[in-house]
Amino acid sequence: MTAPLEFGVLGSLRLWRPGADATLTAPRLRGLLTLLLAEPDPVPVAQAGDACGGRGAPGAVHVAVHRLRRWLAAHGGHRLELTPAGYRLDVPAESVDAGRFRAMITDRTDVDTLVAALELWRGPAAVDAPQGIRQRYAVRTLDRTRRELTTELATRCLADGTPHLSLPLVERLAEAAPLDELAQSLHALTLAACGLQAEALDVITRTTRQLADELGVDPGRHLAEARLRVLRQDYLLSSR
Numbered sequence: 001m002t003a004p005l006e007f008g009v010l011g012s013l014r015l016w017r018p019g020a021d022a023t024l025t026a027p028r029l030r031g032l033l034t035l036l037l038a039e040p041d042p043v044p045v046a047q048a049g050d051a052c053g054g055r056g057a058p059g060a061v062h063v064a065v066h067r068l069r070r071w072l073a074a075h076g077g078h079r080l081e082l083t084p085a086g087y088r089l090d091v092p093a094e095s096v097d098a099g100r101f102r103a104m105i106t107d108r109t110d111v112d113t114l115v116a117a118l119e120l121w122r123g124p125a126a127v128d129a130p131q132g133i134r135q136r137y138a139v140r141t142l143d144r145t146r147r148e149l150t151t152e153l154a155t156r157c158l159a160d161g162t163p164h165l166s167l168p169l170v171e172r173l174a175e176a177a178p179l180d181e182l183a184q185s186l187h188a189l190t191l192a193a194c195g196l197q198a199e200a201l202d203v204i205t206r207t208t209r210q211l212a213d214e215l216g217v218d219p220g221r222h223l224a225e226a227r228l229r230v231l232r233q234d235y236l237l238s239s240r
Contacts, residue, residue: 004095009038024071049061065087108149111160119169147177151186174187184223
């Protein structure tokens with residue numbers, strides 16, 4: 001019996017089963033599958049055109065649905081259903097990284113669980129999908145929740161004196177948002193708290209330069225405070 005597929009949308013679309021990745025190359029099918037996996041609710045038929053780069057002619061959508069159904073049948077038998085509310089992919093939530101992420105963060109009190117949930121991310125949600133999909137509320141909510149939780153975790157770890165727990169996650173967030181002053185300041189403070197003061201100051205200097213070069217603005221409160229804290233070695237933030 002073929003092992004069931006596992007799916008990933010916390011980054012680029014990823015399809016795998018034990019021992020090997022699965023391959024789906026057709027852009028429209030990849031977009032449609034990403035849309036169905038990222039949305040916790042059925043996708044209305046009229047909105048499925050987002051998966052076709054905004055070209056949602058009913059015929060094109062129906063062809064894409066038919067082809068995706070055939071591909072799913074050949075790769076583990078997951079069903080793509082048409083319900084009164086729209087298209088729904090019959091995949092257990094635990095088989096999708098976004099579903100596991102949502103389940104793991106229902107209780108935000110355990111640091112180890114938050115770290116494990118954030119480690120599921122490989123990049124911005126649905127990063128290789130068409131723009132129409134990346135702008136959907138469910139996808140933007142996933143990205144926003146990741147930012148909020150990483151910020152919360154970094155602040156808690158700084159307050160608890162355990163910055164090494166959040167450093168890899170803060171680094172990924174900062175890499176994805178080079179002009180986000182809060183992300184960059186937390187990155188700098190976490191580096192400094194791990195004993196990497198020179199690297200922390202480099203982050204602040206680089207971000208200051210990018211803000212000036214790309215946006216024509218001076219650094220705001222977050223970067224200014226981070227620089228002072230790093231220089232004073234006063235980087236353990238209060239979590240309250």
